[in-house]
Amino acid sequence: MTNIIYAGGRFVNGEQAAVSVFDHGLLYGDGIFEGIRAYNRRVFKLDRHLDRLFDSAQAMRLALPWSRGDLAAIVLETCARNGIVDGYIRLVVTRGRGDLGIDPRSCRAPELFVIARPSMALYASRAGIAVVTSSFRRPAPDTLSPAIKSLNYVNNVLARMEANDRGADEALLLDHQGYVAEASADNVFIATGEALITPPCATNLKGITRETVLEIAARLGIRAEERPFTLFEVWIAREAFVCGTGAEIVPVLNVDGRKIGGGEIGPLTKRIADAYFAHVRETGTPIPALAASGSSRTSVAAAE
Ligand code: PMP
Numbered sequence: 001m002t003n004i005i006y007a008g009g010r011f012v013n014g015e016q017a018a019v020s021v022f023d024h025g026l027l028y029g030d031g032i033f034e035g036i037r038a039y040n041r042r043v044f045k046l047d048r049h050l051d052r053l054f055d056s057a058q059a060m061r062l063a064l065p066w067s068r069g070d071l072a073a074i075v076l077e078t079c080a081r082n083g084i085v086d087g088y089i090r091l092v093v094t095r096g097r098g099d100l101g102i103d104p105r106s107c108r109a110p111e112l113f114v115i116a117r118p119s120m121a122l123y124a125s126r127a128g129i130a131v132v133t134s135s136f137r138r139p140a141p142d143t144l145s146p147a148i149k150s151l152n153y154v155n156n157v158l159a160r161m162e163a164n165d166r167g168a169d170e171a172l173l174l175d176h177q178g179y180v181a182e183a184s185a186d187n188v189f190i191a192t193g194e195a196l197i198t199p200p201c202a203t204n205l206k207g208i209t210r211e212t213v214l215e216i217a218a219r220l221g222i223r224a225e226e227r228p229f230t231l232f233e234v235w236i237a238r239e240a241f242v243c244g245t246g247a248e249i250v251p252v253l254n255v256d257g258r259k260i261g262g263g264e265i266g267p268l269t270k271r272i273a274d275a276y277f278a279h280v281r282e283t284g285t286p287i288p289a290l291a292a293s294g295s296s297r298t299s300v301a302a303a304e
Contacts, residue, residue: 004082024104029154034149035245036091053071075116089116128250128253132162146182146203146204156185179203186247186250191240200227219275220271238260249272
């Protein structure tokens, strides 16, 4: 497998890609990231991922020295250099190298790295997962806003470990008021009657897959609501699924030991998933063919 990573302002072999032990992304989780997918030689919703990256940067007071065009070019070239047809891309920006001590004024410049892999699986099976309610809560919006896609994922990591310890594939996290927020790396939908319901975004990440599902539902004439709901509504839902760039769309077949939808993918989830997998293959920013000389590297260097 080709393993070319963009790091430190250039493309390097994977083994040579490194960040400093003084990088505040590593020392304090002081950084932001995006997980992006490519399908059929196109990067899906690259613009929306860059929108969210810039929003996270603004919230973190992290001045990005790259334009959107620079970042798009680096993402696309990383894909091209790795021969990505279908794949997963991780774009990370850290506060950069600084001193020990959280004060970000010691950091001279943000660090950027981009990894592109031909595959990425969040769960053992995409056919359906079991989830359990986590003892960890998503942070309230007046603490570390879950809307910032920051490198601080410990809440999510602990929830996922706990879920796996309890024999489940994924965690269902509640918010500070006890309403359903999201899963450890995906948004959550339930279907009750003929409508899909997903929680409003104040207590979860404004997922790009979630947004796409809402667009698809509107296109298919499936009623969809954004409103808070409780665990009880999940337990009695006809269908449930998680969605995210990494997860894509995965039916939830068991919640806290309760079988959902007879234990198999429900009709609404299937319609949404089928439409989603067709849609992602039809749209997106084309990954350019790599020039034989690798000449686009110059333009990337100039972007630094
Ligand atoms: N919630 C969390 C906590 C996530 O990490 C992710 C994955 N980025 C999502 C939801 C889904 O977001 P998206 O559809 O934009 O990947």
